[in-house]
Amino acid sequence: MRVSNKLKEKIIKFFDNLFHDSRTNNDNKYMEKSTEFDDWLINNNYIKNISNDNSLINLVPTQKLLFLNFNNCENLINDFIIQFSNYENMTTFSILKKRFEFYYDKLRDNFGKILQEENQIFICPYCQRNYIGIFNNKDATKGYTAPDLDHFYLKSKYPFLAVTISNLIPSCLVCNQRIKGTKDTYEKSIPNPLEENIFEKIEFDFNYIEFNNDKLPYINSIYISNMKDLDDNYKEYIKFFKIQEQYSLHSEIPKNIKRKFDKYNIVKKNHLKKCCSSLNDKIIEDMVFQEYKYIDKKTTPLWKLKQDIYKKMKNETT
Numbered sequence: 001m002r003v004s005n006k007l008k009e010k011i012i013k014f015f016d017n018l019f020h021d022s023r024t025n026n027d028n029k030y031m032e033k034s035t036e037f038d039d040w041l042i043n044n045n046y047i048k049n050i051s052n053d054n055s056l057i058n059l060v061p062t063q064k065l066l067f068l069n070f071n072n073c074e075n076l077i078n079d080f081i082i083q084f085s086n087y088e089n090m091t092t093f094s095i096l097k098k099r100f101e102f103y104y105d106k107l108r109d110n111f112g113k114i115l116q117e118e119n120q121i122f123i124c125p126y127c128q129r130n131y132i133g134i135f136n137n138k139d140a141t142k143g144y145t146a147p148d149l150d151h152f153y154l155k156s157k158y159p160f161l162a163v164t165i166s167n168l169i170p171s172c173l174v175c176n177q178r179i180k181g182t183k184d185t186y187e188k189s190i191p192n193p194l195e196e197n198i199f200e201k202i203e204f205d206f207n208y209i210e211f212n213n214d215k216l217p218y219i220n221s222i223y224i225s226n227m228k229d230l231d232d233n234y235k236e237y238i239k240f241f242k243i244q245e246q247y248s249l250h251s252e253i254p255k256n257i258k259r260k261f262d263k264y265n266i267v268k269k270n271h272l273k274k275c276c277s278s279l280n281d282k283i284i285e286d287m288v289f290q291e292y293k294y295i296d297k298k299t300t301p302l303w304k305l306k307q308d309i310y311k312k313m314k315n316e317t318t
């Protein structure tokens with residue numbers, strides 16, 4: 001996700017206060033050191049603080065780490081792996097993990113909602129199929145209900161990116177918990193859908209079945225028609241997030257569009273035009289197919305499937 005300058009200031013202040021309070025209360029439970037990793041964090045070029053802010057020394061996440069741009073997340077992981085090829089077996093790794101989990105819990109509890117609201121993400125970026133959104137609960141003590149906040153690069157393997165906001169993606173439960181789980185996007189070079197318009201590149205199509213002299217879209221017949229032309233990392237993405245499988249469930253989309261084309265055929269259009277002289281083909285088409293012709297990609301689940309199927313059927317009827 002992205003973050004506004006105004007919110008950045010609040011987050012910085014929050015972590016400064018957190019550190020200050022812990023010193024005042026002598027509460028150092030999350031300040032346990034993991035020397036090798038801390039040295040790496042302090043000296044790493046991507047996140048080293050050049051300002052007079054000494055929070056690195058105090059082991060609070062630095063501004064650079066919190067607001068690291070997404071491309072540098074991958075660079076940071078590369079560097080980490082070169083330095084610590086055997087990190088998962090190092091005893092101090094669990095200390096590093098614990099500390100960043102603590103920071104992440106604080107970030108999520110205090111800023112999770114506002115970050116998601118600022119980013120105006122209404123459908124799951126991974127599948128672009130399910131709605132996600134935040135709503136306040138009736139019982140105010142129960143706060144609000146929000147979608148999963150996924151770490152694009154796993155926080156269990158790369159805990160130092162647990163609080164990096166560009167590494168956070170609000171997502172649906174299916175993509176986050178059922179499909180992605182603990183699979184590693186770094187190892188598989190999966191692209192980030194908030195950084196790249198992956199679905200713009202994917203093309204969907206479907207097959208008809210002959211039934212009583214009629215052509216109908218048949219169940220589970222949706223497929224990605226340009227698979228072989230896609231870049232390898234897009235192919236990996238499709239495999240990783242089971243896009244083919246998720247989209248094949250939606251044969252209701254071609255069925256609904258086909259129904260509209262059948263209903264508003266040339267006879268019906270001519271009839272309408274006769275009844276009302278101000279109507280023409282374009283106006284009728286705009287009225288009937290508005291939701292497919294003028295798709296709002298940010299708020300319409302399955303927008304790419306709807307767009308592609310509409311175009312295909314339109315070509316077939318003209």
Ligand SMILES: [Zn+2]
Nearest residue numbers: 124127172175
């Ligand atoms: Zn999803």
